[in-house]
Amino acid sequence: MDEARTVLVIGGGAAGNTVTVLLRRAGLSVDLIEARDDWNATAGSGITLQGNALRVLRELGVWDRVEASGFGFDAVGITAPDGSVLHVAEDLRTGGDDLPATVGMQRPRLQQILMDAVRASGARVRLGSTATSLEQDADGVNVLFSDGTENRYDLVIAADGLGSTTRAAVGITEKPEPTGMAIWRVAAPRPAGVTRTDLAYGGPSYIAGYCPTSDTTLYAYVVEGNRDRTSIPPESYADEMRRLASAYGGFWPEITAHITDPAKVNYTWFEHMLVEGSWHRGRIVLVGDAAHCCPPTLAQGAALSMEDAWVLAQLLTENPSWDDALFQRYYERRIARVRPVVEASVQIGRWQLDGVRDADVPALMGRTMTMLKELP
Known part of the structure; x- marks a missing residue:
């Protein structure tokens, strides 16, 4: 791997922070830009992290801090509206038997842990900054930033979320739909x-x-x-x-x-949204919510985003050729895992909206979570 290779990560959420840490660990030069001045440090109330998310956080080296900051548990209760407990089900440990099935966390606390990991990695971070122009050729991308500066990168990773301006800028037309x-x-x-x-x-x-x-x-x-x-x-x-x-x-x-x-x-x-066909255009590649999103009925949004980052970082650091074939392998590896989760998450909500009383929600959830126990 040529350590001179440079990467720009656009977006400092779960996917962007994760891929930044992993690429820096491999010795690549990484710049991360985030549009918000506060780096999303106070956004959100809470987050449910299932085992497959915890597995990535352990790979990042932050599991100890996550465990100490959150609340781990291995079951989910179903209650009547009056609070009477109808059923308690053991959750599948999708990250492996040595991790809890689920950890609940204050979302700002998770973001702080990831921010600290990015800072410790040595990545260059620019807050309140956006990419206003992306001009690419076969070997890289020239980027003009909102402060008037510019730089060239071997790769741009778009981790800028549901409303990704990068996704639209490279001609991918899919948008989130209610x-x-x-x-x-x-x-x-x-x-x-x-x-x-x-x-x-x-x-x-x-x-x-x-x-x-x-x-x-x-x-x-x-x-x-x-x-x-x-x-x-x-x-x-x-x-x-x-x-x-x-x-x-x-x-x-x-x-x-x-x-x-x-x-x-x-x-x-x-x-919900799922970009089909490929998640890249040339040397610009999508990760996380920029490529897919689903309602939180399976609590898999952050987990899938961090898995994207993990898989993409593996492929980039293990392969000398950063070409269309590599980025298509990334897409094909992820789409087979992401599509069933998006479809199941939407289906569970659709059954409720349609008043379907005999829908086998536990079976659908069980099949989906069993798939997620496998390594991404």
Whole structure:
């Protein structure tokens, strides 16, 4: 591997941070740019990381910090809207038997751990920076940045998320599409009895659930049909989520009492997308949400993004020729794994939207998670 090779990573989320650390470990020169000045350091409430995500985090060398910062568990509970526990299922350890099935974390805490790993790797990081022009030839890409500077790279990795401007700039026309559902999320103190994810199906919403994110915190969420976002003033977010959550029993009254600050409540539509055919154009290649996204019904968004980064980094560091054949191998290796997850995630929501009562959700989830136990 020629250590003089240079890579630009656009986007400092889970995929971009992961691929940056792995490529720097292999000795490549990596620049990472992130449009936000704060590097997404405070964005989001919580995140559910299943075993296949934990496997990548261990490869990054940050598993110890993730384990210490999050809350690990191996089961999921199904409850009635009144809080009565109907069933507790053991989760499959998709990352291997030596890792928990699931770790819940505060999303800003995970981002901080990944940011620290990028900094420690020696990558050059530029915040508040975007790529305004990408001009490529057979050997590399000339990049003009928003501050007027420019540089040339052997490869550009687009990790700039759902609304990827890089994806559009290279002529890939796929865009995220709404599934018909939306989710309210909030971080809150963890009641002492909450030691796993519990999901209530039914009631005034499709799903009401929560996930412990540390010894003292959790994040809670309520899933409903999507509404016109312009009809919901941000200052009413806490009132709206509290109204929906107040219909649920068990631990929900204690959680609901803390839904008071609209600035801490997030409302997001579920979306899905899968770029078909290839995830590259010349020397510009997509990873993570720039290439695919799915609703969080299987909690696999971040995991798939980090797996993309892991696989791409392996291929780049093990092969001397960075050509169309290599990038197509990356696509073919990932699409066979990503497509079933996207389709299953969308299908679970579609069954709920259509009111299908005899849908075998556990079987679909079981097949999908069993596939994810295999190495990507």
